[in-house]
Amino acid sequence: MRTQVAIVGAGPSGLLLGQLLSLQGIDNVIIERKSGDYVLSRIRAGVLEQGMVAMLEDARVAQRLHRDGLVHDGFSLAFDGRRHRIDLKGLTGGKTVTVYGQTEVTHDLMAARAAIGATTIYEADDVALHDFDGQSPRITFVKDGVSHAIECDFIAGCDGFHGVSRRSLPDGAVREFERIYPFGWLGLLADVPPAAHELVYASSDRGFALCSMRSMTRSRYYVQVSLEEKVEDWSDQRFFDELRRRLPADVAEAVTTGASIEKSIAPLRSFVAEPMRFGRLFLAGDAAHIVPPTGAKGLNLAASDIHYLSQGLIEHYRDKSDAGLDAYSNRALARIWKAERFSWWMTSLLHHFPANTPFEQRMQRAEFDYIATSPIGSTGVAENYVGLPY
Ligand code: RFL
Ligand code: PHB
Numbered sequence: 001m002r003t004q005v006a007i008v009g010a011g012p013s014g015l016l017l018g019q020l021l022s023l024q025g026i027d028n029v030i031i032e033r034k035s036g037d038y039v040l041s042r043i044r045a046g047v048l049e050q051g052m053v054a055m056l057e058d059a060r061v062a063q064r065l066h067r068d069g070l071v072h073d074g075f076s077l078a079f080d081g082r083r084h085r086i087d088l089k090g091l092t093g094g095k096t097v098t099v100y101g102q103t104e105v106t107h108d109l110m111a112a113r114a115a116i117g118a119t120t121i122y123e124a125d126d127v128a129l130h131d132f133d134g135q136s137p138r139i140t141f142v143k144d145g146v147s148h149a150i151e152c153d154f155i156a157g158c159d160g161f162h163g164v165s166r167r168s169l170p171d172g173a174v175r176e177f178e179r180i181y182p183f184g185w186l187g188l189l190a191d192v193p194p195a196a197h198e199l200v201y202a203s204s205d206r207g208f209a210l211c212s213m214r215s216m217t218r219s220r221y222y223v224q225v226s227l228e229e230k231v232e233d234w235s236d237q238r239f240f241d242e243l244r245r246r247l248p249a250d251v252a253e254a255v256t257t258g259a260s261i262e263k264s265i266a267p268l269r270s271f272v273a274e275p276m277r278f279g280r281l282f283l284a285g286d287a288a289h290i291v292p293p294t295g296a297k298g299l300n301l302a303a304s305d306i307h308y309l310s311q312g313l314i315e316h317y318r319d320k321s322d323a324g325l326d327a328y329s330n331r332a333l334a335r336i337w338k339a340e341r342f343s344w345w346m347t348s349l350l351h352h353f354p355a356n357t358p359f360e361q362r363m364q365r366a367e368f369d370y371i372a373t374s375p376i377g378s379t380g381v382a383e384n385y386v387g388l389p390y
Contacts, residue, residue: 003029003119005313006139006152008127009159010039010120012102013285013302015109017156019059020310022116026317029150030120031127031141033159036110043189043262044102046212046220047072047199047296049387052303053098061108068215069100075385077350077372078202078248079365084372085198091375091382099199101214102299121148129155129168132281153280156309158302160286166273168281174273181268181292181347182354183207185222186229188239192258194219195251201294202247203350203364208294209246211255219256222293224351225265236260268292270344272336275329276305282328284309289336294350295343300387305332307390335388342384 005021007014010032021028032039048056048069056062073089073096089096113120124141131137132155139150157165166174185208194213202209207224214220223242225234236259244252271290276283285302308331312324349367353360371377 001029001148002151003027004152004317005154005156006031006137006150007156007158008129008139008165009157009163009287010036010110010122011158011160011285011302012105012109012299013287013306014156014158015106015113016055016059016303016306017158017284017310018118018120019061019109019112019116020306021313022113022118023060024314024318026313028118029152030113030118031124031139031150032120032122033124033127035122036120040103040106040110042103043187043264045293045296045299046099046101046214047300048098048100048105049300049303050095050097051307051387051390052300055303055307056105056108059109059112061112064104064108065098065100068104069098070213070215071096071098072198075199075201076196077368077381078200078251079368080204081248082372083200083248083251084368084378086378086382086385088382088386091379092386095386097296097386099213105299127159127164129157129165129281132168133279135280137280154313155281157281157283157287158285161271161290163287165281165287166283169278173278174275177272177274179270179344181351182227183224183351184227184229184265184267185210185293186225186231186234186239186265187220187222187263188236188260189214189218189220189262190236190258190260191217192219192256193217195247195254195256200247200251201346201350202251203352203368204246205352206242206246207352208350209243211247211251227267229265231263231265234263236263239263266293268294268347270340272333272340274333276332277325277329282309282325284332288332289340291340291343292347294346295339295385297339297343301336301339304335304390308332335390338384338388
């Protein structure tokens with residue numbers, strides 16, 4: 001088999017790239033390790049920046065998003081029971097975010113891909129990347145016990161943090177930067193109305209909590225937990241009791257409890273691999289970088305990478321120019337590092353760090369007080385949360 005762009009991974013990065021290329025008549029094949037149903041069953045992000053919404057419009061997959069997505073003009077930060085609203089719209093000259101689950105984005109992209117008739121190979125085993133440092137890259141894999149090869153012009157490594165693409169690079173080809181946080185997030189999804197109309201990020205002496213949602217009838221909640229915690233030890237009742245203890249009183253009172261649809265623990269990590277290109281292999285999304293979920297940036301960064309990468313590939317085929325591909329890594333990384341900083345900062349502000357001294361705890365409180373009383377402090381938070389320009 002031969003294609004122009006072989007894409008490894010059918011997460012949001014791979015599917016969005018495939019859709020944008022297909023719309024320009026650029027042939028592409030996606031190779032995914034899991035089944036389509038498995039990919040759709042992963043519960044992950046929920047907040048889309050305006051730039052990502054615009055990209056989904058360009059990709060012609062924004063119909064359901066505009067019908068079902070919830071536009072949010074603001075969100076709250078809470079500290080020891082005190083609450084401060086960040087007026088996103090007012091502080092950024094009219095920008096907002098849209099609450100729409102990653103699962104739904106993935107669903108819409110998969111449906112569009114099926115309608116276009118582009119090829120996705122699901123349940124591909126032993127995916128391996130070859131010769132991407134030369135002119136004729138190739139991907140091999142095993143499907144239903146049979147070995148296959150795809151020849152291509154370029155490979156897009158969109159296969160997430162644990163994927164094969166980054167690991168295929170020769171030793172020393174990339175420099176990795178990493179911070180692992182000493183806690184995780186226990187998340188719970190339930191079909192109950194959200195406690196508040198907007199998201200609430202809360203810091204308390206018992207640790208961090210977040211009230212989010214997928215719709216006006218489906219809530220997503222998180223509590224910070226130690227890395228030793230096991231999901232099995234958290235009944236729904238225990239989860240909701242702990243959540244309420246960490247929230248300001250009025251929000252805690254408004255929490256409706258209900259049976260969980262999903263409950264899982266995710267570790268928190270900051271990670272960047274530089275550069276994001278090696279020969280004819282380009283890394284995008286979680287394959288190249290991870291942010292802790294506190295700033296809601298992971299999915300949005302995947303989209304901005306794909307913005308730069310799709311432009312580069314389109315320019316290559318349409319204009320016979322490699323300027324966009326040559327600039328890809330630097331352009332993407334400039335935006336990534338700013339989102340890394342914001343996500344690290346929000347994580348540092350709002351979580352209970354076991355090693356923090358009383359001095360550092362006072363610094364967290366002073367930082368919150370500054371944001372809550374300074375329009376300039378709040379504006380910086382708002383500007384980053386709605387997403388920096390592409
Ligand atoms: P994905 O979504 O991980 O997709 C990668 C795809 O590649 C496949 N794959 C392979 N395919 C072929 N061969 C191989 N060897 C392969 N290895 C892996 C995988 O099966 C998968 O389908 O990466 P992508 O597309 O870059 O998208 C990035 C986003 O998914 C990610 O940034 C966010 O979901 C991060 N994230 C969150 N971000 C937020 O903004 N807010 C959140 O609340 C939030 N929660 C989360 C998250 C990520 C989580 N992970 C990664 C464990 C919660 C979790 C649990
Ligand atoms: C979510 O709804 O899953 C969510 C929202 C905001 C975040 C992280 C996760 O910062």
